[in-house]
Amino acid sequence: MVRIAVDAMGGDHGPSQMVAGAVEAVAAKPQIQVLLVGQEDVIGAELAKHTYDKEKIAVVNATEVIATEEPPVNAIRKKKDSSIVVGMGLVKKKEADAFVSAGSSGAILVGGQVIVGRIKGVERPPLAPLIPTEKGVSLLIDCGANVDARSSHLVQFAKMGSIYMEHVMGIKRPRVAIVNIGAEEEKGNALVKETFPLLKACTDINFIGSIEAREIPHGGADVIVCEAFVGNVILKLYEGVGATLIGCVKKGMMTSLRSKIGALLVKPALKATLKSFDASRYGGAPLLGLNGLVVKTHGNSKANEVKNSIIQCVAFKEQQINEKIRDSLEAAKKEE
Amino acid sequence: MVRIAVDAMGGDHGPSQMVAGAVEAVAAKPQIQVLLVGQEDVIGAELAKHTYDKEKIAVVNATEVIATEEPPVNAIRKKKDSSIVVGMGLVKKKEADAFVSAGSSGAILVGGQVIVGRIKGVERPPLAPLIPTEKGVSLLIDCGANVDARSSHLVQFAKMGSIYMEHVMGIKRPRVAIVNIGAEEEKGNALVKETFPLLKACTDINFIGSIEAREIPHGGADVIVCEAFVGNVILKLYEGVGATLIGCVKKGMMTSLRSKIGALLVKPALKATLKSFDASRYGGAPLLGLNGLVVKTHGNSKANEVKNSIIQCVAFKEQQINEKIRDSLEAAKKEE
16 A cells, blocks of 8 residues: 555645545555545545545545745744645654645745655755656756755765656666756866766766756756756746747737638647646656655646646655665765 | 948858848948958858948958867967957957857857957956747846856846847836746845845846746846856757747647648748747847957858847947946946
8 A cells, every 4th residue: 555645735726626636546546545634624525526435535634724925944833733744744654655735835845854854865855846858758856945056965866866767757777967058078067067077977877968958858868967946947947938839829820810720720639749748747746865755746736637646656655766765875875 | 330240150051141141231221331251262252142232341351260169268269360269359459349150159258258358347248148038038148158157247247238128129127137946035046145135236227036937938027137057058948948849839730631731721820920939030149248249149040140130239339338338337336
C-alpha cells in the first residue's frame, strides 16, 4: 500500500477538484490509499457526490486553511491545525508516504523543510517541476524559494533530479545539463563556472554540459539544473509565452469569415497536438530530498491533474527514490 | 545627416542581405548616409545588383572577417582590418554616428567597450534587445556578456533603458520593472533585494516594482531590468518556446485532411497576427552607454530587419540619446 495525504483545501478550485482527483486516483491504482486532509464537513459533502471504495479513502480533520497570500513562515508556525501542517505531520509521523497539495507554494516549501525535514546530507530540498518539450518532458530543478544557491547545492540537485527522471519517469541514463548563456565550458556566471567542473567530475550522472535556454523546449536535456531564481524565470516565462502565443493564434483565427471556417476545421487536430505540450498529465512538482515526499500541484489543478499527482507518488515509493538519494549522497561523501 | 557604418560581412546571410538592407534604408529616409564596411570587391558586386543614390552609400574597405565562433577578445585584438574593428573605428573617430552589425555578439560587445568606449560614468554598457509582447514591444536590459552585475549597474540600465524607450520608441513615461520571482518587495535574490530600493528612490524613472517572468509577454512593463545571465535566459527561452509552439501548431494542422483544409483557410490571418508578435520590425538591439551607437541585429537578419536597424539609429541621433544619458548620470552623481 502507498498512503498519500492529500490537501483537500488548497488550490484555486477548492475541495471539489481535490476530492474528485482522490476518488479517480484510488479507482485507477489498487495500491493507493488516500487520506483527505481538511475540514471534515466540507470534505464529507464532496465525497457524498462520488461512489468509491470506502476502505481506500479516509478523512483527517484539519480546521484551518493557509491562504496563498499569507507569509509562509508565519502561517506554518501559527496555523497548527491547517491542512498543510496536519498533512505534512502525517508524513513526518510515517502515517503517510507522501503529501500532495495545490496550496501556497511558499507554505509547502517552508513546511517541507520545517515539518517533514531533510534527508541527512541534503543541503537544500529543490522543487522540481516537469516542463513540456517537443520530445516529452524535462525536469527543471530548482524552482523553489531558496535563491542564491551554492555550487554544492546544484550538484545535489543534478543527482536527485537524475534519480527521479530515471526511476519515476523511466528515462534511461537521463541527460543532465546546466543552464548557461553559451555552450562553451568557459561561459557563464561565477556560480555556473564553479559548478560545471564539479558536475563533469560526477561519475553517477550523465552530464552533457551546458544548455542554452533556447534548447530547453526542444528537449535538449532531461534534467535541467539551475538555481531557483533562474528556474523560476524559466518556469513562468514558459507559461507566459505559451499563453500569449496561443492567445495570438486564437485571435488570428477569428479575424475573418474565411479564417473562422478554417478554425472550425483545424480545432480538433490542434487541440490534440497542443495537449501533448502540457506537462500536467505527468503530475505535480516534487519537493525532493525530504524524509518522505511532498508534491506541489498547480494552483489551478483540475481533478485529472490531482489524480496524476497522487499516482506519481506510487512510483516514488515503489522505486525507493529516497533510499537511492541517500545512497548517492553517502557515496559522494565517501569519495571526498 | 546621420552617418551609419554597416558591417557588410556579418550575419548568416552574408553581404547580400546587409547591402540590400542598406539600399532600402537610404531610400526610406533622406537623412541617412551609409558606409558599407567590408571587402570592397564583394560589396561592389552586391551593390551592382541595386539602383540607389550614389551619394548616400560609400564603401570602406576592410579585408578581414571575424567569424561567430572566434574568441571575441582575441579577434578584436588581432583582426585590425576586420569589418567590426574598422566599422567601430569609424564611430570612435566620429566619422560615423553609429555602427550596425549582424556579426559575432561577443566581438560586438568587446569592440563596443574597447574601441568605441563608454560614456564617462557608465559602469557597463548593456545590450538591450526589444522583445515582442501582446501590447507591442518591451526593452530587455541587459542581455550582454557581463554577468554577475552589481546593483549600481542595474540602476544605470534602468535609466538608460527608460531614456531609450521614451525618446527612440516614443513611449511616454515608460514603466520600468525589475525581473523577480514574486511581486512583493521582500522577494528576490540578494541582487534584486539590494537593487529594488535604489530603483524606488530614482525620481527620473517610472519604477513600477517587480515583474514576474509570466507577465513579460503580456506587456507588463516597458523596460525590463535584469542582469545579463537572466536576460539571456529570457531572450533565448522566448525564441525557443515560440519556435516550438508554432512548430506544434503547424504539425497539428497537418494531421488530417480536415485540418489541412482548415490550415489553408486560416493561414493568411494567422500569418498577419503572428507577424505582430515579432520584434525584428523595430530593429536590432542597441548597446547603450557608448560614445556613439552600436546596434546588434539578429544573425539571421534579412534586408528588412537590417533596414529597420539602420533607421533606428536616426531617432537615436536626432533625439540626442547619449546627451540625455550623460545628463542623467551627472544628475545622479550630483544627488550623491
